[in-house]
Amino acid sequence: MSVAAHVVEAHGARIPVIGLGTWELRGRTCTRVVEQALQLGYRHVDTAELYDNEGEVGEGLRAAGIAREDVFVTTKIWPSHFAPRDLERSAQAGLERLRLSHVDLLLLHWPNPQIPLRDTLGALCKVKRAGLASHIGVSNFTVALIEQAVKLANEPLVCNQIEVHPFIDQSKVIASCRRHGMATVAYSPVARGGVSRHPLLARIAQAHGKTPAQVSLRFLAQRGIAVIPRTSRRERLSENLAIFDFELSEAEMGEIARLARRDGRIVDYAYSGSPQWD
Numbered sequence: 001m002s003v004a005a006h007v008v009e010a011h012g013a014r015i016p017v018i019g020l021g022t023w024e025l026r027g028r029t030c031t032r033v034v035e036q037a038l039q040l041g042y043r044h045v046d047t048a049e050l051y052d053n054e055g056e057v058g059e060g061l062r063a064a065g066i067a068r069e070d071v072f073v074t075t076k077i078w079p080s081h082f083a084p085r086d087l088e089r090s091a092q093a094g095l096e097r098l099r100l101s102h103v104d105l106l107l108l109h110w111p112n113p114q115i116p117l118r119d120t121l122g123a124l125c126k127v128k129r130a131g132l133a134s135h136i137g138v139s140n141f142t143v144a145l146i147e148q149a150v151k152l153a154n155e156p157l158v159c160n161q162i163e164v165h166p167f168i169d170q171s172k173v174i175a176s177c178r179r180h181g182m183a184t185v186a187y188s189p190v191a192r193g194g195v196s197r198h199p200l201l202a203r204i205a206q207a208h209g210k211t212p213a214q215v216s217l218r219f220l221a222q223r224g225i226a227v228i229p230r231t232s233r234r235e236r237l238s239e240n241l242a243i244f245d246f247e248l249s250e251a252e253m254g255e256i257a258r259l260a261r262r263d264g265r266i267v268d269y270a271y272s273g274s275p276q277w278d
Protein backbone atom coordinates (compact mmCIF):
# COMPACT_ATOMS: atom_id res chain seq x y z
CA MET A 1 0.00 0.00 0.00
CA SER A 2 1.38 3.44 -0.85
CA VAL A 3 2.15 5.87 1.92
CA ALA A 4 -0.38 8.26 0.43
CA ALA A 5 -3.14 5.74 1.23
CA HIS A 6 -2.47 6.01 4.96
CA VAL A 7 -4.97 8.58 6.17
CA VAL A 8 -6.83 9.54 9.31
CA GLU A 9 -10.46 10.38 8.54
CA ALA A 10 -12.46 12.94 10.48
CA HIS A 11 -15.73 14.60 9.45
CA GLY A 12 -14.94 14.02 5.77
CA ALA A 13 -11.31 15.19 5.99
CA ARG A 14 -8.73 12.63 4.88
CA ILE A 15 -5.53 13.63 6.66
CA PRO A 16 -2.40 11.75 5.53
CA VAL A 17 -0.89 10.06 8.60
CA ILE A 18 2.57 11.43 7.86
CA GLY A 19 2.99 15.14 7.29
CA LEU A 20 6.03 17.37 7.05
CA GLY A 21 6.46 19.87 9.90
CA THR A 22 8.07 23.12 8.78
CA TRP A 23 8.59 25.22 11.91
CA GLU A 24 12.05 26.87 11.73
CA LEU A 25 12.54 25.89 8.08
CA ARG A 26 13.21 29.12 6.22
CA GLY A 27 14.21 30.45 2.83
CA ARG A 28 15.74 28.11 0.27
CA THR A 29 16.12 25.31 2.80
CA CYS A 30 12.37 25.34 3.36
CA THR A 31 11.57 25.28 -0.35
CA ARG A 32 14.07 22.45 -0.92
CA VAL A 33 12.82 20.33 1.98
CA VAL A 34 9.16 20.71 0.95
CA GLU A 35 10.01 19.81 -2.64
CA GLN A 36 12.12 16.78 -1.59
CA ALA A 37 9.49 15.58 0.86
CA LEU A 38 6.77 15.62 -1.78
CA GLN A 39 9.01 13.84 -4.26
CA LEU A 40 9.71 11.17 -1.64
CA GLY A 41 5.99 10.55 -1.11
CA TYR A 42 4.83 13.01 1.57
CA ARG A 43 1.31 14.29 0.81
CA HIS A 44 0.77 16.52 3.84
CA VAL A 45 2.59 19.72 4.79
CA ASP A 46 2.12 21.75 7.97
CA THR A 47 2.88 25.46 8.13
CA ALA A 48 1.59 28.52 10.03
CA GLU A 49 1.38 32.26 9.85
CA LEU A 50 3.85 32.27 12.77
CA TYR A 51 6.54 30.29 10.94
CA ASP A 52 7.13 33.05 8.40
CA ASN A 53 7.60 30.47 5.65
CA GLU A 54 4.24 30.12 3.89
CA GLY A 55 5.76 31.69 0.75
CA GLU A 56 8.59 29.13 0.66
CA VAL A 57 6.22 26.25 1.44
CA GLY A 58 4.11 27.33 -1.55
CA GLU A 59 7.23 27.47 -3.74
CA GLY A 60 8.20 23.95 -2.63
CA LEU A 61 4.71 22.69 -3.50
CA ARG A 62 4.94 24.15 -7.00
CA ALA A 63 8.52 22.94 -7.53
CA ALA A 64 7.54 19.35 -6.68
CA GLY A 65 4.99 19.33 -9.50
CA ILE A 66 2.43 17.27 -7.58
CA ALA A 67 -1.23 17.96 -8.41
CA ARG A 68 -2.74 20.37 -5.91
CA GLU A 69 -5.60 18.01 -5.03
CA ASP A 70 -3.10 15.31 -4.03
CA VAL A 71 -1.46 17.37 -1.27
CA PHE A 72 -3.01 18.19 2.10
CA VAL A 73 -1.88 21.66 3.20
CA THR A 74 -2.46 22.94 6.74
CA THR A 75 -1.82 26.44 7.99
CA LYS A 76 -2.69 28.20 11.25
CA ILE A 77 -3.82 31.62 12.43
CA TRP A 78 -1.88 33.14 15.31
CA PRO A 79 -4.01 34.17 18.36
CA SER A 80 -3.26 37.88 18.03
CA HIS A 81 -5.42 37.70 14.87
CA PHE A 82 -8.45 36.04 16.45
CA ALA A 83 -10.78 39.06 16.30
CA PRO A 84 -13.18 38.17 13.45
CA ARG A 85 -12.06 40.79 10.91
CA ASP A 86 -8.37 40.07 11.66
CA LEU A 87 -8.92 36.34 11.26
CA GLU A 88 -10.58 36.78 7.88
CA ARG A 89 -7.73 39.05 6.72
CA SER A 90 -5.08 36.63 8.04
CA ALA A 91 -6.67 33.66 6.29
CA GLN A 92 -6.67 35.57 3.01
CA ALA A 93 -3.09 36.81 3.49
CA GLY A 94 -1.89 33.26 4.21
CA LEU A 95 -3.38 32.05 0.93
CA GLU A 96 -1.70 34.91 -0.93
CA ARG A 97 1.68 33.97 0.57
CA LEU A 98 1.14 30.29 -0.25
CA ARG A 99 -0.28 31.28 -3.66
CA LEU A 100 -3.12 28.83 -3.22
CA SER A 101 -6.86 29.29 -3.69
CA HIS A 102 -7.59 27.32 -0.49
CA VAL A 103 -5.88 25.28 2.20
CA ASP A 104 -7.08 21.83 3.22
CA LEU A 105 -7.05 22.65 6.91
CA LEU A 106 -7.00 25.96 8.76
CA LEU A 107 -6.31 25.89 12.51
CA LEU A 108 -6.52 28.24 15.45
CA HIS A 109 -2.87 27.97 16.51
CA TRP A 110 -3.19 28.51 20.27
CA PRO A 111 -6.11 29.42 22.57
CA ASN A 112 -6.63 33.13 23.22
CA PRO A 113 -8.72 33.83 26.33
CA GLN A 114 -8.73 37.59 25.50
CA ILE A 115 -11.10 37.15 22.56
CA PRO A 116 -14.45 35.33 22.88
CA LEU A 117 -14.10 31.88 21.35
CA ARG A 118 -17.62 32.22 19.91
CA ASP A 119 -16.52 35.19 17.78
CA THR A 120 -13.29 33.54 16.62
CA LEU A 121 -15.05 30.31 15.69
CA GLY A 122 -17.78 32.26 13.91
CA ALA A 123 -15.10 33.86 11.71
CA LEU A 124 -13.29 30.54 11.19
CA CYS A 125 -16.55 28.89 10.05
CA LYS A 126 -17.26 31.85 7.76
CA VAL A 127 -13.82 31.53 6.16
CA LYS A 128 -14.51 27.85 5.57
CA ARG A 129 -17.92 28.54 4.02
CA ALA A 130 -16.28 31.13 1.76
CA GLY A 131 -14.08 28.29 0.41
CA LEU A 132 -10.73 29.51 1.76
CA ALA A 133 -10.29 26.27 3.75
CA SER A 134 -11.79 22.84 3.05
CA HIS A 135 -11.69 21.97 6.74
CA ILE A 136 -11.11 23.78 10.02
CA GLY A 137 -9.77 22.81 13.42
CA VAL A 138 -7.89 23.86 16.51
CA SER A 139 -4.47 23.41 18.08
CA ASN A 140 -3.33 23.23 21.69
CA PHE A 141 -6.93 22.95 22.91
CA THR A 142 -7.59 21.26 26.25
CA VAL A 143 -10.55 18.97 27.00
CA ALA A 144 -12.54 21.92 28.40
CA LEU A 145 -11.75 24.09 25.37
CA ILE A 146 -12.66 21.28 22.96
CA GLU A 147 -16.05 20.92 24.67
CA GLN A 148 -16.68 24.65 24.32
CA ALA A 149 -15.46 24.81 20.74
CA VAL A 150 -17.56 21.88 19.55
CA LYS A 151 -20.69 23.51 21.03
CA LEU A 152 -19.95 26.91 19.51
CA ALA A 153 -18.85 25.93 16.00
CA ASN A 154 -21.49 25.48 13.35
CA GLU A 155 -19.09 23.67 11.03
CA PRO A 156 -17.29 20.45 12.05
CA LEU A 157 -13.90 20.81 13.72
CA VAL A 158 -11.81 18.05 12.19
CA CYS A 159 -8.70 18.09 14.35
CA ASN A 160 -6.81 19.23 17.39
CA GLN A 161 -3.08 19.54 16.74
CA ILE A 162 -1.24 18.94 20.02
CA GLU A 163 2.15 17.92 21.36
CA VAL A 164 2.30 14.10 21.43
CA HIS A 165 5.35 11.82 21.74
CA PRO A 166 6.32 9.01 24.10
CA PHE A 167 7.34 11.36 26.94
CA ILE A 168 3.96 13.11 27.41
CA ASP A 169 0.60 11.62 28.39
CA GLN A 170 -2.11 13.21 26.26
CA SER A 171 -4.64 10.41 26.67
CA LYS A 172 -7.38 12.67 28.08
CA VAL A 173 -7.20 15.13 25.17
CA ILE A 174 -6.95 12.33 22.61
CA ALA A 175 -10.04 10.63 24.12
CA SER A 176 -11.93 13.92 23.96
CA CYS A 177 -11.02 14.34 20.28
CA ARG A 178 -12.25 10.80 19.59
CA ARG A 179 -15.56 11.48 21.35
CA HIS A 180 -16.12 14.39 18.99
CA GLY A 181 -14.94 12.59 15.85
CA MET A 182 -11.87 14.81 15.66
CA ALA A 183 -8.46 13.62 14.53
CA THR A 184 -5.42 14.14 16.75
CA VAL A 185 -2.39 15.47 14.87
CA ALA A 186 0.84 15.09 16.84
CA TYR A 187 3.40 17.87 16.78
CA SER A 188 6.96 17.38 18.07
CA PRO A 189 6.35 13.64 17.46
CA VAL A 190 10.04 12.76 17.84
CA ALA A 191 10.36 15.07 20.88
CA ARG A 192 12.70 17.35 18.89
CA GLY A 193 15.12 14.45 18.46
CA GLY A 194 14.92 13.45 22.16
CA VAL A 195 13.57 9.99 21.32
CA SER A 196 16.88 9.05 19.68
CA ARG A 197 18.65 9.02 23.01
CA HIS A 198 16.20 6.80 24.90
CA PRO A 199 17.47 3.28 25.75
CA LEU A 200 14.04 1.58 25.71
CA LEU A 201 13.17 3.08 22.32
CA ALA A 202 16.63 2.10 21.06
CA ARG A 203 16.10 -1.49 22.23
CA ILE A 204 12.67 -1.78 20.58
CA ALA A 205 14.02 -0.11 17.43
CA GLN A 206 16.86 -2.59 17.20
CA ALA A 207 14.46 -5.52 17.54
CA HIS A 208 12.57 -4.27 14.46
CA GLY A 209 15.59 -3.09 12.46
CA LYS A 210 14.29 0.49 12.80
CA THR A 211 15.41 3.73 14.48
CA PRO A 212 14.00 5.16 17.74
CA ALA A 213 12.39 8.01 15.74
CA GLN A 214 10.58 5.47 13.56
CA VAL A 215 9.41 3.61 16.68
CA SER A 216 8.08 6.86 18.13
CA LEU A 217 6.21 7.75 14.92
CA ARG A 218 4.87 4.20 14.59
CA PHE A 219 3.71 4.25 18.24
CA LEU A 220 1.59 7.31 17.45
CA ALA A 221 0.36 6.16 14.03
CA GLN A 222 -0.66 2.80 15.49
CA ARG A 223 -2.95 4.71 17.88
CA GLY A 224 -4.62 6.43 14.90
CA ILE A 225 -2.74 9.69 15.37
CA ALA A 226 -1.34 11.65 12.41
CA VAL A 227 2.26 12.90 12.86
CA ILE A 228 4.12 15.87 11.43
CA PRO A 229 7.86 15.37 12.08
CA ARG A 230 10.20 18.10 10.86
CA THR A 231 13.66 17.58 9.46
CA SER A 232 15.97 19.51 7.18
CA ARG A 233 17.83 16.32 6.17
CA ARG A 234 16.88 14.30 3.11
CA GLU A 235 17.81 10.94 4.68
CA ARG A 236 15.58 11.67 7.66
CA LEU A 237 12.68 12.62 5.39
CA SER A 238 12.84 9.05 4.06
CA GLU A 239 13.40 7.60 7.53
CA ASN A 240 10.36 9.36 8.98
CA LEU A 241 8.17 8.08 6.15
CA ALA A 242 9.22 4.42 6.49
CA ILE A 243 6.96 3.37 9.35
CA PHE A 244 4.37 1.25 7.57
CA ASP A 245 6.39 -1.95 7.17
CA PHE A 246 6.51 -3.02 10.81
CA GLU A 247 4.16 -3.31 13.78
CA LEU A 248 4.71 -2.79 17.50
CA SER A 249 3.30 -5.51 19.74
CA GLU A 250 0.80 -4.71 22.47
CA ALA A 251 3.55 -5.26 25.04
CA GLU A 252 5.85 -2.78 23.24
CA MET A 253 3.02 -0.23 22.94
CA GLY A 254 2.48 -0.54 26.70
CA GLU A 255 6.16 -0.15 27.52
CA ILE A 256 6.40 2.99 25.37
CA ALA A 257 3.24 4.46 26.89
CA ARG A 258 4.83 4.12 30.33
CA LEU A 259 7.66 6.49 29.33
CA ALA A 260 5.31 9.49 29.76
CA ARG A 261 6.39 11.75 32.62
CA ARG A 262 5.05 14.88 34.29
CA ASP A 263 7.78 17.15 32.92
CA GLY A 264 7.62 15.69 29.43
CA ARG A 265 5.97 18.71 27.78
CA ILE A 266 8.29 20.69 25.48
CA VAL A 267 6.09 23.49 24.12
CA ASP A 268 4.68 25.82 26.78
CA TYR A 269 4.54 29.46 25.74
CA ALA A 270 4.64 31.68 28.78
CA TYR A 271 4.25 34.75 26.58
CA SER A 272 0.81 33.97 25.22
CA GLY A 273 -0.33 32.22 28.38
CA SER A 274 -0.78 28.48 28.32
CA PRO A 275 -4.19 27.02 29.17
CA GLN A 276 -4.61 24.74 32.19
CA TRP A 277 -3.22 21.57 30.57
CA ASP A 278 -5.02 18.28 31.20
Ligand SMILES: NC(=O)c1ccc[n+]([C@@H]2O[C@H](COP(=O)([O-])OP(=O)(O)OC[C@H]3O[C@@H](n4cnc5c(N)ncnc54)[C@H](OP(=O)(O)O)[C@@H]3O)[C@@H](O)[C@H]2O)c1
Pocket residue numbers: 020021022023024046047109139140161162186187188189190191192193194196211213214228229230231232233236239240267
Ligand atom coordinates in the same frame (compact mmCIF):
# COMPACT_ATOMS: atom_id res chain seq x y z
N1 LIG B 1 0.64 23.73 16.75
C1 LIG B 1 1.69 24.05 17.46
O1 LIG B 1 1.62 24.82 18.44
C2 LIG B 1 3.02 23.46 17.08
C3 LIG B 1 4.09 23.52 17.99
C4 LIG B 1 5.30 22.93 17.63
C5 LIG B 1 5.43 22.32 16.38
N2 LIG B 1 4.39 22.31 15.50
C6 LIG B 1 4.49 21.66 14.15
O2 LIG B 1 4.96 20.33 14.33
C7 LIG B 1 6.17 20.14 13.59
C8 LIG B 1 7.06 19.13 14.27
O3 LIG B 1 7.37 19.51 15.60
P1 LIG B 1 8.81 20.07 16.02
O4 LIG B 1 9.44 20.70 14.87
O5 LIG B 1 8.57 20.87 17.24
O6 LIG B 1 9.59 18.78 16.53
P2 LIG B 1 9.97 17.33 15.96
O7 LIG B 1 9.44 17.11 14.61
O8 LIG B 1 9.65 16.35 17.04
O9 LIG B 1 11.56 17.40 15.93
C9 LIG B 1 12.29 18.11 14.99
C10 LIG B 1 13.76 17.95 15.35
O10 LIG B 1 14.08 16.56 15.42
C11 LIG B 1 15.12 16.24 14.51
N3 LIG B 1 14.70 15.01 13.81
C12 LIG B 1 13.76 14.86 12.84
N4 LIG B 1 13.67 13.60 12.44
C13 LIG B 1 14.59 12.91 13.15
C14 LIG B 1 14.99 11.55 13.17
N5 LIG B 1 14.44 10.64 12.35
N6 LIG B 1 15.98 11.19 14.04
C15 LIG B 1 16.55 12.08 14.86
N7 LIG B 1 16.22 13.40 14.88
C16 LIG B 1 15.24 13.80 14.03
C17 LIG B 1 15.26 17.42 13.56
O11 LIG B 1 16.62 17.67 13.27
P3 LIG B 1 17.20 17.70 11.74
O12 LIG B 1 16.52 18.83 11.04
O13 LIG B 1 18.66 17.88 11.96
O14 LIG B 1 16.84 16.34 11.18
C18 LIG B 1 14.69 18.58 14.36
O15 LIG B 1 15.72 19.20 15.11
C19 LIG B 1 6.74 21.55 13.51
O16 LIG B 1 7.78 21.66 12.55
C20 LIG B 1 5.49 22.34 13.22
O17 LIG B 1 5.11 22.20 11.85
C21 LIG B 1 3.17 22.85 15.85
